[in-house]
Amino acid sequence: MPQYANLKQVIGYPPEKEFNVNYDTAKMIRDINIDTVEQLQYEKRIELQQLYTAKKLQQQLVNFYRISFLPTINGFYNYTQEFESNKISNLFQLHILILQLVCQFNLPIFTGFARLENIRKAKLQEQLLDWNEVNLKSQIYTEYTTALANYKSNLYRLSYYA
16 A cells, blocks of 8 residues: 555556556566666766756846946936927927936945955856756666666566565
């Protein structure tokens, strides 16, 4: 019964409902020969793809902090017309144009080394992600070799007892 409880949990089956597992041992033995010489492909693992995405985002963050050293230029304009008259009959004959142009230039001079510290921190986080990649690949390889060894061992026992 613990195997059924574990199976229900893994497949997301409600624990209060019952089910039976039907299997044909002879058919399973016929279909058991799978290719065990296929090489491990890390790139197909979702964990590694998530890590690659995190690394790309971290690289973008480093680039963002680097760009913060550049000066910025901002500008906008505002254009309005005012119609003024003491008489309603010639209200639209006299109009005043108001044009406002604003240009702003910001040159970052000194911010208490905050930008340098942000870049250093982002690079360290990027290095941490590199080490996480090495660790994850090692973990995936261990899982793969363990699963393959268990499979081959169980296949040998099955063929020995069958």
